[in-house]
Amino acid sequence: xxxxxxxxxxxxxxxxxxxxxxxxxxxxxxxxxxxxxxxxxxxxxxxxxxxxxxxxxxxxxxxxxxxxxxxxxxxxxxxxxxxxxxxxxxxxxxxxxxxxxxxxxxxxxxxxx
Amino acid sequence: xxxxxxxxxxxxxxxxxxxxxxxxxxxxxxxxxxxxxxxxxxxxxxxxxxxxxxxxxxxxxxxxxxxxxxxxxxxxxxxxxxxxxxxxxxxxxxxxxxxxxxxxxxxxxxxxxx
Numbered sequence: 001x002x003x004x005x006x007x008x009x010x011x012x013x014x015x016x017x018x019x020x021x022x023x024x025x026x027x028x029x030x031x032x033x034x035x036x037x038x039x040x041x042x043x044x045x046x047x048x049x050x051x052x053x054x055x056x057x058x059x060x061x062x063x064x065x066x067x068x069x070x071x072x073x074x075x076x077x078x079x080x081x082x083x084x085x086x087x088x089x090x091x092x093x094x095x096x097x098x099x100x101x102x103x104x105x106x107x108x109x110x111x112x113x
Numbered sequence: 114x115x116x117x118x119x120x121x122x123x124x125x126x127x128x129x130x131x132x133x134x135x136x137x138x139x140x141x142x143x144x145x146x147x148x149x150x151x152x153x154x155x156x157x158x159x160x161x162x163x164x165x166x167x168x169x170x171x172x173x174x175x176x177x178x179x180x181x182x183x184x185x186x187x188x189x190x191x192x193x194x195x196x197x198x199x200x201x202x203x204x205x206x207x208x209x210x211x212x213x214x215x216x217x218x219x220x221x222x223x224x225x226x227x
Contacts, residue, residue, distance in 0.1 A: 104156035
């Protein structure tokens with residue numbers, strides 16, 4: 001079974017630029033999560049989708065972050081404009097349902113300079 | 114809202130020694146509990162989970178954890194560690210019902226010394 005795929009693995013951008021991350025969840029998984037993991041901290045949930053609807057985006061900085069889940073499958077997370085404090089690893093995860101095991105991708109390491 | 118506290122940010126142990134990584138949670142409702150491991154430059158991998166039933170849960174790589182409802186704890190243990198266990202370990206909690214947001218602790222870095 002293929003795992004959660006994320007791209008790119010690494011990205012370096014200058015502040016005020018925009019960036020987008022892509023995630024392909026495990027086939028058939030209805031729930032998709034985007035987490036932000038700052039160095040030395042635990043992952044923080046940014047947004048949770050159930051199929052193509054948003055379940056929770058309470059910690060998403062909506063003035064600069066946006067996310068969509070096309071047709072309830074792939075998802076993209078965008079940051080525009082980026083700030084230095086956005087430097088982190090962005091993890092995508094998926095699960096069959098909301099309360100079952102979440103499977104994580106390898107993450108995208110973003111460095112904003 | 115749920116929260117998780119991992120009581121140790123770093124735990125150094127010698128190879129083949131036992132280890133316990135501590136996790137306490139806070140929630141006003143019933144929860145599911147998880148331990149994840151993160152190796153360098155990797156995503157998170159599930160070690161074990163408590164959903165219901167026996168409070169002693171066995172996971173991969175020889176790890177186990179015990180759910181203690183009265184102490185709101187879910188400590189992770191291994192009787193004999195190996196160099197390959199060096200990693201970051203995260204405890205996480207989600208609600209059984211309602212919006213099942215998975216909330217993580219700050220992590221514990223386990224370092225195995227030869």
